Amino acid sequence: MSLLEVRNLKTQFDTDEGTVRAVDGVSFDVDRGEVVCLVGESGSGKTVACESLTKLSVPPGRIAGGSVxxxxxxxxxxxxxxxxxxxxxxxxxxxQNPQGSLDPVYTVGEQIIEAIRLHRDDSKAEARERAIDLLDRVGIPEPGTRVDDYPHEFSGGMRQRAVIAMALAPDPDLLVADEPTTALDVTIQASVLRLLRELVEEFDLGVLFVTHDLGVVAEIADRVVVMYAGKVMERGGVHAVFDDPAHPYTRALLRCLPGRGEAMETIGGTLPPATDPPDGCRFHERCPHAVGDCRTGEQPAFHPVDNGHEASCVYYGDEYDEGELDAPAEVAEGRSDD
Ligand code: SF4
Known part of the structure; x- marks a missing residue:
């Protein structure tokens, strides 16, 4: 059994425009000692999926089905x-924003100590020692002195490290990190990613990491879950997904990455409305390979690609030849009215 097993999770919000199916039947696992990245465009449902685990965003939404x-x-x-x-x-x-997680009127140490004492029976002195130790572990220099600094006395990168220290204070088993490095410059981002990797090893943590940045995924992930319009499109080990992406959406996302040996592209079209998603594959309106079966019924079932690597695409079923997904776009588009 994995540390976290999300099965067919559905989270919905009622709005004047109708019911938003932000997360619509999502399944994935996170084990101890691994980083699982949830990736996808803005609006794909990855943040709501994370917040639904502990009902952070519910209400105003509701868990409409599934289990965590x-x-x-x-x-x-x-x-x-x-x-x-x-x-x-x-x-x-x-x-993402460490500023929002730290109260400017209390010292960094006071806030970490409070987080420790909320979940452990430590005395104030013990909690202060632990706070200093945690600041040291996340790479804050002179932690015995800096523990008494206010958040505004820390740089942006140090504040994010302090927030990670605060998250580690109660000895969690699972860390859910939502775009934690997006607001940081590239050098600090790299050091925070390195830190998270070290903490996974040191504390045997499971990490669920949300990002739209595939460069970050390549740096930190063990496994990847690709989301689109509230559904999972592909999941597998990071090397399998990056070296041999199966789903046309993942392929399109990766073509948007610089340095992939081909011209960068943007993905044409936009996400379908979450209040009225299309039948069939949610990606079919933007997919050059779409055939008739893609436009009716439910999202295609997951089909195995290789060991532990699966894609929700009809071309991996028995009736189609996945090799046809390698056809040039013009050929695929010529076929798209099947
Ligand atoms: S080929 Fe069909 S099922 Fe596969 S991604 Fe395109 S639209 Fe979806």
Whole structure:
């Protein structure tokens, strides 16, 4: 059993325009000691999927189906108070903007100490020692002195490290990191990614990492889950997905990356409306390979690509030849009215 097993999770929001199916039947696992990256364009549902694990974004939304098994217990069935214990305890969240996670009127140390004492029986002195140790582990220089600094006395990179220290304070098993390096410059981003990798090894943490940046995925992920319009399109080991992407959406995303040996492209078209997603494959309106079967029924089933690597695309089923996905775009588009 994995540390986290998300199965067929559905999260919906009611709006004046209709019901938004932000997450619509998503499944993935996270094991201890690994980093799983949820990737996709803005609006693909990856942040809502993460926040749904501990119902951070619910209300105003609701879990409309599925389960979130964490160490064997279904989090969707826990009471609000038990869920609060899990959130910030065994499951910690790190967000994009460290400013929003740190209170400017308290020192960094006071905030880490509070996080420690919320979930552990440490005395104030013990918690202060632990706070200094955590600051040291996340690479803050002179942690014994800097523990008494206010957030504004830290640089942006140090603030994000302090937020990670605060998240680690209660000894979590799972860290959910939503675009934690997006606001940082490239050098600091690289050092925070290195730090997270080290912490995974040191604490045997499971990490669920949300990003739209495939360059970051290549740096940190063990496994990748590609989301589009509230659905998972492809999942597998990072090398399998990057070296041999199966799903046309993943292929298009990777072609947008610089340095892939071909001209960078943008993906034509836009995400379908989350209140009225199309039948069939959610990607079919933008897919040059779409055939009649892609436009009706449900999202195609997951088909194996190779070991542990799966794609939700009809071309990997028995009736189609996946080799045809390698056809040039003009050929594929000529076929698209099948
Ligand atoms: S070929 Fe069909 S099923 Fe596969 S990605 Fe394109 S539209 Fe979706």
């Amino acid at each position: 098994l964490f160490d064997g217990a279904d989090l969707t069935e826990l009471s609000a108070s038990r869920l609060r214990d899990v959130r910030g305890g065994r499951i910690a969240h790190v967000f």
